[in-house]
Structures are given as C-alpha cells and as structure tokens.
Amino acid sequence: MKRNAPHLPTSPVAWTIAAFVLSASPHLLAMPPVLSGLVLVAAGWRLLAAQRRWRLPPGWIRILLSLSAIVLLAISYGGLWGRRAATGLLCLMLGAKMLELFRVRDLRMVASVSLFLVTTQFLFNERLLYIGYLMAGVLASVCALLAIQRFEQGNQRAPGSERRILREGAMMLLAALPVAAVLFLTFPRLAQPLWGLPDEVMDARTGLSDTMSPGSIAELYADDSPAFRAEFEGGPPPPGDRYWRGPVLWNFDGDTWERAFLPSRTPTDLVPPGSNDYIYNVQLEPHERRWLFALDYPVTLPENARISLDYQLTARKPITALTQYRMRSNPDPIDMPQLPETLRQLATRLPADRNPRTREMAESLRSRFGDDRELIAHVLDWFRQEPFYYSLETSPLGRHNADEFLFDVRTGFCEYYASAFAVIMRFADIPTRVVTGYQGGYWQSGGEYLLVRNSDAHAWVEVWLEGSGWTRVDPTAAVSPQRIQRGASSIAEGRESLFDMAWLRDLRNRYDRLQYLWNAWILGFDAERQQRMMRFLGLPDISRTGMALIMAASLGVIVLVVAWAWLRDPRGSRDPVRRAWLRLLRRVGRRGLAKRPSETPLAWARRVAPALAGGDRLVEITGLYNDIRYGDRREESLRRRFTQAAGAFRPEPLGSRRF
Amino acid sequence: MSDSTASARASEPLAEDLARARERVNGIIIDKREVIDLAFSALLAGGHLLIEDLPGVGKTTLAQALSLSIGGSWQRIQFTSDMLPADILGVSVFRRQDERFEFHPGPIFANVVLADEINRATPRTQSALLEAMAEGQVTVDGRTHRLPQPFFVIATQNPLDLTGTYPLPDSQLDRFLLRTRIGYPSQEEERRLLIEPDRRDLLADMDPVLDPERVIELIGTATALHLSEPVLDYIQALVAATRGHPAVRAGLSPRAALALTQTARAHALVMQQDFCLPDNVRTVFPALAGHRLQPVTESAQSGADIANEILEATPVP
Numbered sequence: 001m002k003r004n005a006p007h008l009p010t011s012p013v014a015w016t017i018a019a020f021v022l023s024a025s026p027h028l029l030a031m032p033p034v035l036s037g038l039v040l041v042a043a044g045w046r047l048l049a050a051q052r053r054w055r056l057p058p059g060w061i062r063i064l065l066s067l068s069a070i071v072l073l074a075i076s077y078g079g080l081w082g083r084r085a086a087t088g089l090l091c092l093m094l095g096a097k098m099l100e101l102f103r104v105r106d107l108r109m110v111a112s113v114s115l116f117l118v119t120t121q122f123l124f125n126e127r128l129l130y131i132g133y134l135m136a137g138v139l140a141s142v143c144a145l146l147a148i149q150r151f152e153q154g155n156q157r158a159p160g161s162e163r164r165i166l167r168e169g170a171m172m173l174l175a176a177l178p179v180a181a182v183l184f185l186t187f188p189r190l191a192q193p194l195w196g197l198p199d200e201v202m203d204a205r206t207g208l209s210d211t212m213s214p215g216s217i218a219e220l221y222a223d224d225s226p227a228f229r230a231e232f233e234g235g236p237p238p239p240g241d242r243y244w245r246g247p248v249l250w251n252f253d254g255d256t257w258e259r260a261f262l263p264s265r266t267p268t269d270l271v272p273p274g275s276n277d278y279i280y281n282v283q284l285e286p287h288e289r290r291w292l293f294a295l296d297y298p299v300t301l302p303e304n305a306r307i308s309l310d311y312q313l314t315a316r317k318p319i320t321a322l323t324q325y326r327m328r329s330n331p332d333p334i335d336m337p338q339l340p341e342t343l344r345q346l347a348t349r350l351p352a353d354r355n356p357r358t359r360e361m362a363e364s365l366r367s368r369f370g371d372d373r374e375l376i377a378h379v380l381d382w383f384r385q386e387p388f389y390y391s392l393e394t395s396p397l398g399r400h401n402a403d404e405f406l407f408d409v410r411t412g413f414c415e416y417y418a419s420a421f422a423v424i425m426r427f428a429d430i431p432t433r434v435v436t437g438y439q440g441g442y443w444q445s446g447g448e449y450l451l452v453r454n455s456d457a458h459a460w461v462e463v464w465l466e467g468s469g470w471t472r473v474d475p476t477a478a479v480s481p482q483r484i485q486r487g488a489s490s491i492a493e494g495r496e497s498l499f500d501m502a503w504l505r506d507l508r509n510r511y512d513r514l515q516y517l518w519n520a521w522i523l524g525f526d527a528e529r530q531q532r533m534m535r536f537l538g539l540p541d542i543s544r545t546g547m548a549l550i551m552a553a554s555l556g557v558i559v560l561v562v563a564w565a566w567l568r569d570p571r572g573s574r575d576p577v578r579r580a581w582l583r584l585l586r587r588v589g590r591r592g593l594a595k596r597p598s599e600t601p602l603a604w605a606r607r608v609a610p611a612l613a614g615g616d617r618l619v620e621i622t623g624l625y626n627d628i629r630y631g632d633r634r635e636e637s638l639r640r641r642f643t644q645a646a647g648a649f650r651p652e653p654l655g656s657r658r659f
Numbered sequence: 660m661s662d663s664t665a666s667a668r669a670s671e672p673l674a675e676d677l678a679r680a681r682e683r684v685n686g687i688i689i690d691k692r693e694v695i696d697l698a699f700s701a702l703l704a705g706g707h708l709l710i711e712d713l714p715g716v717g718k719t720t721l722a723q724a725l726s727l728s729i730g731g732s733w734q735r736i737q738f739t740s741d742m743l744p745a746d747i748l749g750v751s752v753f754r755r756q757d758e759r760f761e762f763h764p765g766p767i768f769a770n771v772v773l774a775d776e777i778n779r780a781t782p783r784t785q786s787a788l789l790e791a792m793a794e795g796q797v798t799v800d801g802r803t804h805r806l807p808q809p810f811f812v813i814a815t816q817n818p819l820d821l822t823g824t825y826p827l828p829d830s831q832l833d834r835f836l837l838r839t840r841i842g843y844p845s846q847e848e849e850r851r852l853l854i855e856p857d858r859r860d861l862l863a864d865m866d867p868v869l870d871p872e873r874v875i876e877l878i879g880t881a882t883a884l885h886l887s888e889p890v891l892d893y894i895q896a897l898v899a900a901t902r903g904h905p906a907v908r909a910g911l912s913p914r915a916a917l918a919l920t921q922t923a924r925a926h927a928l929v930m931q932q933d934f935c936l937p938d939n940v941r942t943v944f945p946a947l948a949g950h951r952l953q954p955v956t957e958s959a960q961s962g963a964d965i966a967n968e969i970l971e972a973t974p975v976p
Contacts, residue, residue, distance in 0.1 A: 598975060600941055601975070602936065603938060629887070630935065631933060631934040632887045
C-alpha cells in the first residue's frame with residue numbers, strides 16, 4: 001500500500017532535500033567522505049526520482065543500506081557516542097530517510113528535523129560565519145514546510161510559486177525576529193551553561209599544548225585564526241613587551257619540555273598594583289584547554305581561575321566557549337628575589353647523556369665568565385654573530401637536538417632557539433625555564449583592540465638572576481628582532497604570498513572586527529551583561545523568576561500587537577487576492593477616487609471607471625474579484641489572473657495620457 | 660465581464676427565458692428597470708410586492724406585463740370600502756341538483772393578482788387577502804382551497820388620498836416582501852410614452868416567454884443560488900444595524916433577515932448572476948426594510964430613509 005502512495009511532486013521534495021543538505025553541510029564536511037558521499041548520493045537520487053517518477057526502492061534494500069551506513073559510522077568514530085558521532089548518525093538517518101520519502105508526513109519530518117540539525121552545528125562552533133549558514137538552513141527548512149503545506153492544500157502547480165515560497169518564508173523569518181530578539185534579551189541566563197560541552201576535541205585542536213618539543217608550534221604558525229583579543233584601557237604595551245604568558249615548562253627529558261606541578265598562589269600572594277599597570281579585557285576564543293593568557297604579572301585573578309607559582313593562569317574548566325575576563329597586570333615587580341633550593345634543582349636539571357657538544361661549550365663558557373649576566377650576553381652575541389637563521393622551514397632533529405641545532409643546522413624558529421638556549425643555560429648551571437605563550441598581536445586601530453592570532457604563538461626563556469629574579473631572555477629576538485618587533489606575519493611573508501596579499505589581510509582584519517563585536521555583544525551576552533542591561537533600564541537586581549516574567553510579558557505584548565493587527569484585518573494580511581485588492585483600492589484611492597466603505601466593489605468600479613483611462617479594465621478586474629470573493633471561486637489560475645491584473649492596473653486620470 | 664460574472668447560467672435556457680421575460684416587461688414599462696427587477700425578485704423569492712404610488716404611473720401596466728410575461732393567469736381586484744372577503748376569496752354556492760355546496764373561486768385564484776388601492780378596503784377584507792397571501796391557500800366554509808402556483812400579489816396604495824381609507828397596519832405590512840414606488844418617468848422616456856402606441860395595445864401583442872412551471876423552477880433555482888460568507892456577513896451586519904438604530908422602534912426580525920437573503924438571491928438570479936453579490940443585497944435592502952422599520956414617533960425619518968442611512972453606514976465586507 002505504501003508503495004502505491006501517490007507520487008509526491010517535485011517542488012516540496014526538492015525544497016525538503018535542499019533544506020536537509022543545507023542544514024547538514026557542515027556536518028557532512030566533518031564526516032568521513034564515504035559517509036557524506038552516501039548521504040549526498042541518496043539525496044540526489046531522491047531528487048531525480050521525484051523528477052523522473054521513479055519508484056522507491058524495496059524495504060530490504062533500504063534497511064540494508066541504513067544498517068551498513070551506521071556500522072561504517074560506528075567504525076569511523078569508534079562508537080556512536082560523542083557529539084560528532086551523534087550528529088553524524090542524525091545525518092545518516094536523514095540520508096536514509098531520503099530513500100523512503102513517500103508521504104507528506106515523511107517530508108514534514110525531514111524538514112522539521114533539518115531545523116534541529118542546523119542548531120546542532122552550534123555545539124561545535126559559534127563563529128559569526130555560521131550565522132549565514134544558520135539563516136540559510138532555517139530559511140530552507142521553513143520554505144520546505146511551506147511547500148509541503150502548499151502541496152497539501154492542492155495548489156502547488158502554480159508556476160513561479162517557488163519564488164513566492166521563498167519570499168513567504170523570508171517574511172516569516174523576518175516576522176519572527178522581534179520574538180527572537182525578546183527571547184535573546186530576556187531569556188533568563190544561567191551563569192553556567194546548562195550543559196557542559198564535553199571535554200573532547202574541537203574541530204581543530206588549536207592552541208598551545210602543555211608540552212614543547214622543537215617543531216611543535218610549527219602547525220600553529222600556519223593557523224591564522226584568532227587566539228584572543230585584548231582591549232586596553234589606555235594604549236597597548238609597546239610591541240617588544242607584548243609577551244602573553246602561557247604554560248611555563250620546567251622539565252626537559254632531552255626531547256620534550258614539560259610543566260612542573262607547582263603549588264598555586266593564593267589571591268593574597270599576588271603582586272601589588274603599581275603605577276605602570278596595564279588594565280585590559282581579554283576575549284578568549286575557545287581552545288579546549290585551560291590556559292588563560294595574561295601579561296606579566298597579574299594583579300587580579302579572573303573568576304574561576306587560579307595562578308600557579310610561576311604565574312601561569314589556568315581556568316578550572318577547559319575553555320570550550322568564548323570566554324571574557326578582565327585583567328590588571330603590573331610589569332614591574334621582581335619575580336622571586338630568592339630562589340628556593342628545590343626550584344633551583346628543578347630549573348637546572350638536564351639529562352646527562354644528551355648534547356655533549358653543548359655541554360662542552362657551556363662548561364668552557366662557565367669557566368670564562370663568573371657572572372651569569374655576562375655569560376648570557378655572550379651567548380646572545382654568539383647567536384647574533386654566527387650564521388643563525390630564523391625560518392619556519394625546518395628539519396626534524398635527532399637525539400642530540402641542541403647540538404645539532406647549535407652547531408650544524410642553525411636554522412629554526414622560536415622553539416629551537418628557546419630550547420637550545422635553555423640547554424646551554426642549564427649546562428652552565430643557570431636556573432632556566434621555558435615559557436610558551438603568544439607574542440605580539442595586530443593592533444586593530446579601528447576596533448581599539450589587540451588581535452592575537454594563533455600564528456603569534458611563541459616560546460622564550462626565563463633565567464633566574466641574583467638581584468632581578470626570573471628574567472625574560474628571548475633568544476629569537478637576538479636572531480630575528482623583527483619577529484618580536486613586527487609580529488609573526490612579517491616572518492610568514494613570502495611564505496604564503498597568495499594568502500598574504502594586502503587586500504586580503506585587510507579584509508580578514510575587517511572581518512575580525514565584526515567577529516569581535518559579535519563575540520562581545522551576542523555570544524558574550526551572559527547573565528552578567530543581562531543584569532547590566534536591566535540595571536540600565538532601571539530594573540536592578542532582577543531574580544531569574546523576575547527575568548522570566550519580563551520575558552513572558554514582552555512576548556505577551558508581541559502576541560497582543562500581532563493579534564490586534566490580525567483582528568483588524570483578518571483576511572487582508574494572509575490572502576494574496578485580498579491583499580492585491582486592497583492595494584488596488586489604495587492606488588486608485590490616491591487619485592481621489594477612494595471606495596467608500598459602504599460601497600460595493602462593483603458599484604465603486606462603475607462609479608470611478610468613467611474618470612479613469614482604461615476604466616473598463618477596472619470594472620473587469622473588479623468582476624474577477626467578485627467571482628473570487630463572493631463567488632467563492634478557488635481556482636489558482638483565476639486568483640493569479642486577478643492578482644496579476646490588479647497589480648498591473650495603474651490608474652491614470654482620463655486625459656492625462658494621449659492615445 | 661464576458662466570462663466572469665454570470666457565465667454558466669447564461670447558457671441555460673431557463674435563465675435566458677427569464678432575461679427575455681424581463682426584456683419584454685422593460686419594453687412596456689419605460690425607464691423603470693429597477694422596479695421591474697425588484698418585481699421579478701419578489702416573484703422569484705416567492706413573496707409579494709406592494710407599490711405605493713399615485714394613480715397613472717403604470718402600476719397596473721406593470722402587473723399586467725409581468726403576468727403576461729410569465730404566462731400565468733392574472734386578475735385585478737379594485738378594492739373599495741364596501742368590499743367583503745367573499746368578493747376576493749370566492750363563495751360556496753348550494754347546488755340544488757347535486758344537493759351540495761359548490762365553491763366559486765374569487766378573483767384571488769390567479770397566478771398574478773393586482774390588488775389595486777388595497778387601503779380602500781376595510782381591515783377585514785384586507786386581512787382576508789393578507790392571510791391568503793401568507794398561507795397560499797383560502798379557507799371558505801371549513802374547506803381549504805389551494806391557490807395556484809406561483810402566486811404573486813402586486814398590491815398598490817395611494818399614499819396621498821387618504822380620506823376614507825384604512826392604511827395597512829404596520830404589523831400587516833411585512834406580509835409584503837418588498838415595498839417600492841414607481842415614480843415619474845424621465846423627460847425623454849415620457850416623450851417616448853407619448854409618441855409610441857398605447858401600452859394596452861403593446862400588452863395585447865405580448866406573448867408569454869415563461870410558464871408557471873418554469874417560474875416555479877426559477878424560484879427553486881433562486882433558493883439554491885450561491886451566497887458566500889462575506890455576503891452573509893454583510894446581511895447580518897445590515898440587520899444588526901437596524902436593531903441598534905436609535906430611530907427605529909424595532910429592528911428587523913430573523914424572518915426579515917431570511918427574506919433579505921432570499922430576495923438578494925432572487926435579485927442575483929434576475930441579474931443573470933451565478934452567485935449573490937453585496938450589490939444585490941444593497942439594491943433590495945431599502946425595498947425590503949423600508950416598510951418593516953417603524954420609526955419612533957418623534958423621528959422625522961421614514962423607514963426608507965433609515966434603511967438608506969444604514970446602507971451608507973455599513974461597510975461592505
């Protein structure tokens with residue numbers, strides 16, 4: 001019986017498939033190509049089937065296809081758990097549904113689930129770019145539902161109706177905007193998200209890792225996406241001081257630098273405010289790790305964050321959503337005037353069997369220079385004078401990586417220099433640690449904020465010196481001062497000339513300014529900002545219940561306004577015939593030939609016809625209107641003839657035009 | 660409007676015949692299309708027509724032309740103050756040879772009856788006529804006699820010469836579906852009347868287009884004519900307006916509302932339409948409501964004035 005169901009016409013099927021494919025597109029891109037290919041083939045096949053009136057495949061084929069697709073999915077994701085696998089499953093099942101779109105009910109189901117599918121993308125990404133996708137997906141789904149409804153009402157055959165569906169759908173979305181705005185502004189916000197996004201991976205795992213082995217930042221350099229933005233009260237620090245501290249690494253096993261587990265500082269143990277403090281707001285993009293970035297040295301702590309002994313700022317939970325925090329940093333204090341013995345040991349430890357040549361050099365330097373500062377200055381001079389090059393094109397290093405780098409390769413970027421420099425220092429018995437983080441940033445002069453991209457990732461070294469505590473030494477600056485002064489992109493220039501054309505960079509910066517505003521005003525509209533808005537409106541200290549009441553009241557006002565408009569002219573707003581008629585009345589009415597309310601359409605048309613050129617035409621059009629309105633004729637062709645004729649009628653007073 | 664309004668019906672011979680009948684009457688009664696259309700509407704709505712006008716404006720001619728065009732029998736009753744009900748209804752006469760009463764039908768037994776100057780008769784005689792109009796039958800000496808179908812009364816009243824008359828009581832007026840006046844013809848049309856041959860001769864040459872059976876059929880068609888929701892809304896709005904009007908003693912009754920609906924349909928049929936338009940309602944409304952709306956005593960408005968006022972104040976949906 002199912003298979004004998006009447007053939008669904010192309011229009012609603014095409015709309016529904018378009019809605020599905022559009023809504024699923026980001027998921028399809030993220031899925032294994034085999035599976036997304038399957039889904040697309042199914043959708044394409046169904047579209048062709050609608051056009052060519054093919055029969056739908058028998059049940060066992062459909063079941064077999066669906067099951068094997070699900071098994072494939074489970075294999076590629078290692079199960080059906082997790083956000084990616086779950087949305088993938090949803091896409092697959094809808095794809096399978098393509099093979100059995102028999103009835104209006106099926107169409108409606110797919111179109112409705114497409115609406116849901118659009119929202120699932122925001123489990124992964126909340127970027128501004130996706131608003132376009134959201135709009136398109138929702139619009140297509142709404143249009144699909146409209147097309148289905150139109151088909152059910154039996155007037156789907158009108159040509160040109162596709163554009164009308166699109167327009168109608170757009171109008172519906174537009175009409176929903178006030179409701180959306182009210183919900184956005186007044187929906188009671190939770191200080192914490194309702195569901196925590198699981199700790200698992202983001203689409204692209206970016207950001208700094210908590211370890212460093214020379215070469216690992218290389219991927220970051222290719223990543224131009226924003227890491228965070230900082231908005232300063234009073235200008236930004238000079239480029240040479242823009243060191244954003246991230247993970248601090250103490251332990252070196254010969255290959256990899258790792259963190260040490262140091263105790264946290266209590267809030268009372270922070271540096272005191274000074275006179276040169278930087279006060280700034282950080283808007284941190286989600287990076288799935290817990291680092292928060294700050295300039296040295298934080299005077300205050302963001303909420304739900306702690307700071308370790310080495311001033312490494314971490315959040316209690318991974319940063320899975322855009323996070324904003326306010327910071328104050330005092331650049332002047334001395335970090336650890338006294339170095340405890342345990343830390344001294346930690347900061348001088350090296351694997352003994354590695355890098356013999358470096359060790360030899362360090363020990364000879366040690367015997368030449370009694371003063372640590374002189375020794376460091378000498379090594380930096382050596383970096384400057386010997387043929388060291390800064391480059392992102394590097395080759396992997398072997399077991400004695402410091403030796404190879406310092407004496408053979410001599411080409412690399414910050415990690416190589418920081419690691420090798422730290423090894424020299426430690427062999428010379430100077431307490432040393434490696435700091436990773438970001439350096440520099442692009443000053444958006446229009447947006448008044450500093451944009452720090454992932455490509456600004458950097459690694460430098462801190463040495464402990466008697467009298468000045470931990471002191472930043474950046475060996476990269478010795479080799480390539482411009483990297484520090486002008487930013488990472490000055491190095492990247494020439495590497496990817498295609499993507500670094502000036503206009504493109506300009507465009508990207510402009511887009512980032514939009515993204516910044518989006519982050520600040522839309523994504524960043526949290527419980528606190530909501531309260532601030534309410535205070536601004538003169539409603540301080542609103543409870544969550546109060547917020548809910550305000551929301552209900554605002555929605556009630558909207559409903560009342562809509563109901564009023566609807567009751568005032570119950571049919572006028574919906575029926576295109578009625579609308580065309582009212583428009584015609586208005587047009588002719590502007591010529592001083594308005595219809596009196598008590599006048600019947602025909603009486604009016606006959607009264608005004610003699611005053612108009614083509615007045616007979618008006619009487620004819622009115623006759624059509626009478627047929628539809630009072631004769632209850634419902635043929636779409638007649639209705640369209642009327643709306644077209646009424647729309648085309650231009651009232652010209654008699655004599656204004658010569659024949 | 661070749662193919663829009665009134666398309667399907669034009670092809671039907673019945674409607675064509677109706678149109679021809681109307682044209683015939685139009686040819687005789689000059690310049691009075693509206694009145695003729697109303698008369699046909701009253702006929703096809705199964706009601707009766709009251710014409711209030713001066714003598715000599717063509718009431719009799721209209722009634723005669725109408726009855727001739729529909730091909731039925733017709734009678735004229737000139738009402739006088741000494742007239743008895745039996746003079747209208749008929750009498751039972753004892754026939755000696757059969758030893759039983761035989762009913763001699765009065766002038767009311769005709770398809771079209773012209774009751775001239777109805778206000779000259781006594782209320783008793785008037786009510787005999789009105790009852791017969793309402794019931795469609797006549798009861799004499801305990802025996803009921805059905806009147807011929809269709810049965811259509813055109814009554815006339817002279818509104819000026821009221822001495823020695825018994826104007827119809829208000830409660831009886833609504834026995835008439837419509838009340839209208841004929842009025843004087845225009846200058847040109849009156850000239851035509853003066854030049855052309857006597858109307859009576861024209862009437863003599865007239866042959867029927869319809870017959871009583873087909874009129875009954877037309878009445879059935881009118882009853883079933885399509886009337887859409889907006890037109891119903893309009894009718895209800897008009898009726899409601901009469902009920903709330905400050906100058907009216909009592910608004911239109913549901914029966915009057917029903918009559919309005921039916922008359923609007925009949926008018927639409929007369930106008931060769933497939934369905935009823937608000938225009939039909941508007942046209943018949945004053946004739947239908949004018950005599951049913953009784954102004955409060957202090958009001959200077961007549962019922963017809965009020966009806967027109969309501970028409971101007973009620974928006975057409």
